[in-house]
Amino acid sequence: VVNIREKLYMIDCGEGAQLQLRRSRLRFTRLNHIFISHLHGDHCFGLPGLVSTFGMLGRTATLHVYAPHGAEAVFRPLLDFFCARLPYEVVFHEFDTQEASVIYSDRSLTVETIPLRHRIPCSGFLFAEKSGQRHINRGMTDFYRIPISEYNRLKNGADYTTPDGDVIANARLTTPPTPVRHYAYCSDTAYNEAMIPQLAGVDLLFHEATFAEADLPRAGETFHSTARQAAQIALSAKAKRLVIGHFSARYEDESILLNEAAEVFPAVCLAKENLRVSL
């Protein structure tokens, strides 16, 4: 779940997602958008249960589900059967996984697909905050006795002209906008350098790391990545931090994955249930 000022965006919805969401104490009512990377069960089998539970909780707001082409054909009959008298609407927004495109946009955020290389059509997601307004420096605006009615213009970068005709530069009256943050989610995917330009400079990259280096051939066959490959992508993209996850159950001790990644990209940690990362 991506939490941007208490608006929640869920990425993938595996079996048990509603239980994890409940345990996380995030508010269900703040979640209006779900992004599904691909139609493998471990990424979407939690959807019917989540939709159903939202209905029982009396949800009325539309729930938007963004997913690769074909998702609605699979899930709509299930929802029709099990959630027949839902008090809210579920709207599917299907997308093409072959090319990057903006699939969601609001006042402060865009979500763009990232084409991934997997056994079936699969997309990652880039969450990019839009640049906000400059912040008023109250000390300075008070000093120049600037009326509040001017603030909006100042926030948008305008200079101020006093009644005497003096021009006060905007930079003296405001401070820069809060820096925008970028988060990219890439799972499931084989090692794919094509996505590096899109990931350039992200504050946080989640990249799958299903296998350790010893299982590199298996990673290739199944269109997954090794921990080292995930780290290589983070390094090449100059990401600030990396979280690796989606580990094969074969590794009892996942520290081998952490160590292999950290050799290439030190600012890495292992995903685990209910991990919370603040940007």
Add this chain to the structure above:
Amino acid sequence: VVNIREKLYMIDCGEGAQLQLRRSRLRFTRLNHIFISHLHGDHCFGLPGLVSTFGMLGRTATLHVYAPHGAEAVFRPLLDFFCARLPYEVVFHEFDTQEASVIYSDRSLTVETIPLRHRIPCSGFLFAEKSGQRHINRGMTDFYRIPISEYNRLKNGADYTTPDGDVIANARLTTPPTPVRHYAYCSDTAYNEAMIPQLAGVDLLFHEATFAEADLPRAGETFHSTARQAAQIALSAKAKRLVIGHFSARYEDESILLNEAAEVFPAVCLAKENLRVSL
């Protein structure tokens, strides 16, 4: 899960069933039969994930799913889509929920449906061990020098005639078979006296108890039972023990349900995650 000499029978398969099964450390390979009471999501949304995971674990044995009419039409398209190259077969056995019928039988066990009263077609399940053979009393058979070749006849209740023509009564040579055990699962259902004869004398009854007595009207509207009603069924059926479960989330402290049931039927306990009851 009902475990009869390490053969496992799953009853209902809600979201997350595969995770709970893994945590229970029961062996997946011993599970060949799943019984679905009714087609509400909280009783069957775990099925696709379970089927899918069994496939990834390389299962080859057929998995039999017993469910009310309509189940295959709902789940087959999903399995076809998500579990396309499954290395084993999933066979649906659909049944009519209106009348009691034996839907499973093997050498040592029968499973019979129990018609329940719910908002949609719904069945409980009665697990009944078949009576086994009598046990040889080795002290006595040695005393009479009875050849081992006669043991099978003795186990089936036959008397023994000595070479001298004396008849030794079977009761002197054998002890009674191990008593058979009966387990009944009744969820979801409104209070329904019609099922009492079928439950007569069961060793263990699981009965839903969604509501406390204060919410009796709500129980009636939603075709669920109160804890006291569950206890009344157990009492009338002369069940030996009762487990109540399927509690509404509205009760933070479920001891109110336990207490209301215990006033009517003291041999009661609350179901909880991973509860294990031995018979």
